[in-house]
Amino acid sequence: MTDPIAVFDGHNDILYRILMQPEAREAIWLLGEGKGHLDLPRMKAGGFAGGMFAIYIPSPMEEDDLGVEALMDRPPYALPLPAALPLRDSQAVALDLAAQLMWMERASEGAFRLCRTAAEIEAARAAGAIAGVMHMEGAEAIDPGCDALYAFHAMGLRSLGPVWSRPTAFGHGVPFAFPSSPDTGPGLTDAGKRLVKECNGLGILIDLSHLNEKGFDDVARLSDAPLVATHSNAHAITPSSRNLTDRQLDMIRDSGGMVGLNFATVFLRPDGRRDPAMGWEAVLRHLDHLIARLGEDHVGFGSDFDGATVPDGITDAAGLPRLIAALRAHGYDEALIGKLAWGNWLSVLRRTWGA
Incomplete structure (x- = not known):
């Protein structure tokens, strides 16, 4: 049997799964407990050779309390978004998650490496180790003056989304809505515009997934880096607020950027449902559309493993x-x-990070 194709993945949420079950982290990460989407044994088996590992701050209200899953089974839907989160509480959780990622590297005994450059990612692959990149999904842990951005960068942060749908000091995300345009609110705040500048200066990738259309346009106008959406799909195929319009795809293409195909069924299925019982047709339609619009050099995978229902x-x-x-x-x-x-992922990371 030949080895599987090596895959770099634009987004996963295993840190959130560990956050919810810290006492079981060895079983989740090292042994594989048979739940969720990711663990070292299954990553090795599937060729998952690297990816972005998201620091995500949960809202106080659990998703089940919001009735999210039930609503997504019966489109149309427009889910209410949680309120903005306090900075200090968010920083404490983000530090815990960053520490968990560092523990994952230590506990793997060489099987997993936290990487800060594209060269380190390639070196990890050559050594047979899985490469992990620290990503922040929603900048709740960053203060408006961006001082904390430098601290997290020193810890290894190399990719950041200004929002996870709910509002932050930096901008506004899209609600989970189907069918819906991504044009759902105002653009970046003054602090958000400062964040773009500081990320450009540090070489931190700015993730456009979850950002609303006006915020997207602000980043495109202000940033000197390639435009990247780590885990988003084509709005022309599935008209979810979370997916990208053809106009946005054209802007990403023209910047030399990248889109990672999201495996979440609600962003793949033309009917917007969560049901995982689906064939490959919708996946292939999205990929065909993204490649036709962006070109072969600007599309990859952004699974949303451990953060979504997948086919x-x-x-x-x-x-x-x-x-x-x-x-x-x-x-x-x-x-x-x-x-x-x-x-394509390694190419855009080199263009963004410069190394």
Whole structure:
């Protein structure tokens, strides 16, 4: 049996899963407990060779209390967003999650490396280790003056989304709504514009996923880096507020940027439902559209593993070879598959980080 194709993934939420069950972190990460989407054994089995590991601050109200899952099973829906979170509380949780990521590196005994440059990612792959990049999904832990941004950068932060849908000091995210335009509110605040400048100066990738359309336009106007949406899909195929319009895709293409295909069923299925019982058609329609709009060099994967319901055909990280097989059956050649799985992400990270 040949080794699976190496995949770099734009977004996962395993840190959140560990946050919710800290006493079980060894079982979750090292052994594989048979739950969720990610653990070291399944990542190795599926060719998951690197990715962005998200620091995500949960709201005090649990998702079940919001009735999110039930509503997403019956479109149309427009879910209420939680309120903004306090800075100090958010910083405490973010530090805990950053520490968990560092523990994951230490506990893996060389099987997982926290990487700060594209060269370190390539070196990890060459050594047979999984490369992890510290990402922040929603900048609740960053103060408006951006002092904390420098502290997290020193810890390894190399990718940041100004918002996770709910508002922050920096801007406004899109609500989870279907069908809906991403044009749902005002753009970046003055602090958000400062954040873009500081991220550019530090070489931190600015993630446009979850940001509303006016905020997207502000980043595009202010940033001197490639525009990147780590885990978003095509609005023309699935008209969710979280997906990108053709106009936005054109702007990403023109900047030399990147979109990571989100595996979440609600952003893949044309009907906007959460149901994982689906074939490959919707996945392939989104990829075809993204490639047609962006070009072969600007599309990759952004799974949202451990943060979403994914299609039955993928199931978890060990199912990545089934996705690759579906791409081959659809007519994608090995050169294109290599770009989607690994090459395009490493290229955009080099252009953004400069190393």
